Amino acid sequence: MRKEPDDDIYVENHYGDEIVPSVYEDFVADLSFLGFDEPVFVSSYAVGNLTKITDSITHVMTQTKKGIKEKEIEGDCLALFVTAGIPTAEDYRKDVVNGIDSRSYIVVLDYGAGKAYKAQTYFWLHNIQNWNDLEAVDLTGDGVQELAVQHCYNKTIQYGAYRVNRETEELRKIYSTLLSEEAGRYRKEDGFKGTLLDDYKVKLEFPDIGYSETISMIKDAGYKEEELQTEKRMYEDGSYNFVALWKDGTLKGHGTVFLYTMDSVDYIKNKDGSVWVDFAWMLAVEHRSCGIGTMHVYYEYDKAKDTLVLAGAKYVDREQAEKEWKEWAEEWGKER
Known part of the structure; x- marks a missing residue:
């Protein structure tokens, strides 16, 4: 797992977004059990108690520039930001050149219940070096964490919050500053x-x-x-x-x-x-x-x-x- 990409994803002395195919493949995974018909690009992740209060500890192996680093994080759910439609580095380049046509999703793997949840999101992989930031945080005060997502578009941060309903098996957005699939359209602070x-x-x-x-x-x-x-x-x-x-x-x-x-x-x-x-x-x-x-x-x-x-x-x-x-x-x- 990685929180953000390493610089080595680009070719040496790269121009634009020339990607090293073998490094790009490190971020690609088969999530067909979630209904994806082709490999998806997995970028950001977060671990937390997203469905219930637990004392579970998750061991996360993180790929860093200095090698593999292991850490313990409280929680039994793994949240992923995944992008479909760009299974190869060449597909990613076409997506950038021709206009973003890929589709992004928030995925939550609930290991405690043996279930998985996903929701399509208007947040997207804006740049191979600029990932969305995922964080588990209790916004409602009930002890169960929500999943917050942040991304910086054109110098302004966009924010969204999602919650898992374990009974309906639904991952639902409860707040977002983004108004549509166009990342440039976002909620203004109209109350000011x-x-x-x-x-x-x-x-x-x-x-x-x-x-x-x-x-x-x-x-x-x-x-x-x-x-x-x-x-x-x-x-x-x-x-x-x-x-x-x-x-x-x-x-x-x-x-x-x-x-x-x-x-x-x-x-x-x-x-x-x-x-x-x-x-x-x-x-x-x-x-x-x-x-x-x-x-x-x-x-x-x-x-x-x-x-x-x-x-x-x-x-x-x-x-x-x-x-x-x-x-x-x-x-x-x-x-x-």
Whole structure:
């Protein structure tokens, strides 16, 4: 098993996505017992208690650059991210060149019950070197874990959560930021509202949960008062100044306040045992280059609706946001 591919999957001095066929074959498996009529490409995996609470321990042999590494993980279910339609390296290359036509699935092997579950997903193998990240995490607070999937598409993270219903033998999606099979279509944070005010202020709101906070473009976002003046529309290097929207503190321009990219997903366990999913969004004014901080948007599981719903929010100023960003950039290896 591997969490992510090694660099040796590419040919030496490769151009584009030239793959070493023999290395590619290491990721291909026969899962015909799950109904796949040809070998599938197995990428990410996770181990956990996805159907019931157990004290089982799974021994996982992981292929690393330094050889085989064994580790113990609590749980009796193995989750896999598999892609059908690319059984060979040549099939993968055709899929990339001709447009993604392969089909991706989440598969859960329940060794405790001797059963297997699968569901087609709108997450897909975006790049041979950029796998979806699978993680077993208890989102509902009942002790049984759900399967969370993350992937970074075009600099923004997409997130989904799946749960196994052991009685119906169904692996079901309970939340996803993706709206369709087109990976570029994703859920916007519609509950957010941002408004520019006089005195270089910005009002941040999530009306549905009663959140409201007013911040300063100077104190919190880190801009100088002179660069916020309408006459400073152009910088000395000739670039456009999108935040030149005020005149001596009075708002003169019309600028939008928006959440640009989701830069991180984390989990917060509250004192009452509930779990919040922390979606960290870059917050900007008028243009994506004009960041003013990070908005942490919290979601929690709603049993009646059987999905994740908006639960809270917190603004982090630009200075602290930059510190957070450096940590996330190292983790994901991405650039803003």
